[in-house]
Amino acid sequence: MHAEEKLSLETWPAEPEKSTLEAKNKFLGFWFFLGGETVLFASLFATYLALKDKVPDSTHTLAKDLYDLPLTFVATMLLLTSSLTSVYAMYHMKNFNAKKMNTWLIITVLLGAAFLALEVYEFSHYVHEYNHTFTSSAFGSAFYTLTGFHGAHVAFGLMWFLTLIIRNSKRGLNLYNAPKFYVASLYWHFIDVVWVFIFTVVYLMGMVG
């Protein structure tokens, strides 16, 4: 099969994400990138754990008094649900239904945007109420680097989905763009994987002390 082929529901392959050479390369290359991302985030987690609560004096707020459990819980639910909605999108991609795929991707983008809005609110709250900034302490630097890097990934994922949706809005599905959607959804799930460790290691373990 090659990418330019016009396909119908009957001829659509079972694994469109791996049915051309280009798609196979994309698939493999993207997983290689995710291996690198794992190293990146593990290092940021290591830095955070080493520098947690390392503040110059007692005027600085520590993790225990900073984090807000209900806010983190809502953010977690939003991101977890957006992971499921992108699974739905890929289900419709495999069934050669571009319209339904786009609908679920838009829902995913909306949930991701809501997550990002909560994170922006959270950061500005910390800065204004607690004077907890990127430069206020080693703890602040480590915290904002880790969570901020994850937030930047979310923002990039949103842009990626939106670009794909807009670029392919009038094209329908083919073997050229289906792997692109698949890889973007892998990226989105990976963001959720990282968040599971952020809410556990940063927020929940931070509340425990």
Next chain:
Amino acid sequence: MENSQLNSGNPRVDIEYRKKKSAEEMRHQVVSFALMIFLTLIAFATVAIKGFSAWFIVPFILLLAIVQVIFQLYYFMHMSHKGHEAPSMFLYSGLLVGMLTLLAFTTIIWW
């Protein structure tokens, strides 16, 4: 091609078969989503109910996170499917290298 065994040559039969296959996969994914939500709720509840010691909470919620991530990787990211040997190798080697950093940073410069 890898998916050649899925094609009987009769398009109608193939579509029916594939539809059934992906509906089955979808069921697995919805179940793993429910479990992921459930694990998240337990993790938050363990911390919200003040009464457990940190020595219990920390390993417990880390375990819940690992289980949840396994669901995410193997069901949502399809690592349970065939043809994911190279992706597993990439991911686990990345994890191994990352773990070295984590180990060093939490043991050597912890104090």
